[in-house]
Amino acid sequence: MNEPTVARLPDDLARTVADPKSYAEWDSLHETLKLIRRDYPFARATIENYNPFWVASTYKDIQEVAKNNDVFLSGLGPLIDNDTVKAAKAAGQEATFRSIVAMNPPDHDKYRKLAQWWFQPKNLRPLENRIRGIARDYIDKLADLGGTCDFVKDIAYHYPLLVVMNALGVPAADEPRILKWTQQYFGNNDAELNRTSSSVSVQESAGSVADVIRETNAYFKVFSDARRREPTDDLISVIANSTIDGESISDVDAMGYYISAAFAGHDTTSSSVSGGMWALCENPDQFERVKADLSLIPSLVEESIRWTTPIHQFTRIAAADCVVHNQQVKKGDWVVLCFPSGNRDEAAFDKPFEFIIDRKPNRHIGFGYGPHICIGMHLARMEMRIFFEELIPRLKSVSLAGIPTRTITNFVGGPKSLPIRYELS
Numbered sequence: 537m538n539e540p541t542v543a544r545l546p547d548d549l550a551r552t553v554a555d556p557k558s559y560a561e562w563d564s565l566h567e568t569l570k571l572i573r574r575d576y577p578f579a580r581a582t583i584e585n586y587n588p589f590w591v592a593s594t595y596k597d598i599q600e601v602a603k604n605n606d607v608f609l610s611g612l613g614p615l616i617d618n619d620t621v622k623a624a625k626a627a628g629q630e631a632t633f634r635s636i637v638a639m640n641p642p643d644h645d646k647y648r649k650l651a652q653w654w655f656q657p658k659n660l661r662p663l664e665n666r667i668r669g670i671a672r673d674y675i676d677k678l679a680d681l682g683g684t685c686d687f688v689k690d691i692a693y694h695y696p697l698l699v700v701m702n703a704l705g706v707p708a709a710d711e712p713r714i715l716k717w718t719q720q721y722f723g724n725n726d727a728e729l730n731r732t733s734s735s736v737s738v739q740e741s742a743g744s745v746a747d748v749i750r751e752t753n754a755y756f757k758v759f760s761d762a763r764r765r766e767p768t769d770d771l772i773s774v775i776a777n778s779t780i781d782g783e784s785i786s787d788v789d790a791m792g793y794y795i796s797a798a799f800a801g802h803d804t805t806s807s808s809v810s811g812g813m814w815a816l817c818e819n820p821d822q823f824e825r826v827k828a829d830l831s832l833i834p835s836l837v838e839e840s841i842r843w844t845t846p847i848h849q850f851t852r853i854a855a856a857d858c859v860v861h862n863q864q865v866k867k868g869d870w871v872v873l874c875f876p877s878g879n880r881d882e883a884a885f886d887k888p889f890e891f892i893i894d895r896k897p898n899r900h901i902g903f904g905y906g907p908h909i910c911i912g913m914h915l916a917r918m919e920m921r922i923f924f925e926e927l928i929p930r931l932k933s934v935s936l937a938g939i940p941t942r943t944i945t946n947f948v949g950g951p952k953s954l955p956i957r958y959e960l961s
């Protein structure tokens with residue numbers, strides 16, 4: 537084997553990967569990612585105002601880094617600039633929110649285990665009827681809207697949130713405020729979605745995220761305390777009454793779990809549903825195929841997730857010097873897992889730029905890979921499947937009724953507005 541080297545990612549390409557605005561320009565983002573995969577598949581970026589970071593752009597490299605959580609530590613979320621890191625510390629974000637997605641061995645495994653069984657398909661089966669009821673309400677709402685709507689704002693933002701709230705065990709009536717919190721948390725770079733509805737400084741943005749976390753902590757604490765006194769079959773009861781190393785879970789950790797489930801389970805699934813609808817509008821032949829054969833719905837779900845890849849990035853920190861793709865990574869370097877790039881990798885997928893509802897195999901990495909692979913993936917698949925099972929048989933036609941837009945974010949996002957025209961029976 538050759539001596540490891542250090543490939544350098546050109547600054548303009550590195551800025552495209554880092555900049556939240558790039559993810560709203562999906563096609564041109566993918567042009568850049570294609571070039572990165574071809575010429576700089578695993579390369580180091582050193583751009584102003586960022587810790588040096590590597591970009592893992594191929595399917596294989598993303599898997600290699602993601603599976604090795606002893607060497608590549610979680611904790612950062614997406615790639616963030618130095619000003620945002622400082623502002624987040626100053627706003628006290630670290631002290632208020634601890635989630636399994638940011639944990640490392642040995643804690644990660646212990647905390648993941650306490651709820652993992654609850655998310656298994658067998659345990660979720662009893663939820664199926666409740667979820668189907670919520671899906672039917674939204675298909676009826678689509679019918680009431682009379683043939684045109686903004687599918688994201690009218691349907692897709694709400695349905696997965698109600699499902700996850702139902703799973704957690706909080707009242708459906710609280711949906712508007714939880715929706716606002718999740719949008720403010722993930723859409724913070726997007727003036728239309730953040731707290732101030734305008735462009736904000738990094739200090740304001742970090743302060744706003746910290747406020748969201750403080751408010752959601754206070755909200756969930758009431759339910760958590762109640763379920764400790766009187767447990768039910770919901771997810772809050774499971775977490776609130778769990779133990780770690782023989783001690784009851786702390787309030788900070790329990791709140792982190794509820795917030796992770798509510799936030800991670802919402803925007804991701806709603807983006808995947810609306811990303812799938814958008815693709816069906818643009819690929820009428822695929823719409824006709826699934827209408828003619830409803831058994832294709834589970835693979836439509838998988839392809840919608842691959843196509844949309846709502847989690848755009850997670851960053852890992854190298855805990856030791858190591859070699860990836862024959863490149864010398866140094867302890868302390870950051871590695872950006874670029875999931876949308878992995879899911880369009882020509883080496884892993886046949887015709888990756890085509891939306892093919894019966895793609896086989898479809899081993900996408902939209903749910904991540906390795907020890908942090910999405911804990912909620914079976915719930916996400918189930919609620920998407922149920923939604924399309926209720927919708928597709930009644931949907932006679934669907935097409936775009938305007939120009940869709942995407943969220944400005946390098947973290948969790950997808951379609952922000954999807955104007956559609958449709959006929960329902």
Ligand code: HEM
Binds near residue numbers: 904909910911
């Ligand atoms: C289509 C929908 C979804 C997508 C695309 C998605 C994607 C992901 C990805 C890529 C990760 C890995 C993060 C990493 O590697 O660091 C992840 C982790 C996670 N997801 Fe999801 N997710 C979805 C739905 C859900 C749902 C419905 C829930 C819960 C209700 C959920 C809860 C979580 C949690 C708690 C983690 C952290 C797991 C860990 O660190 O061990 N997700 N998700």
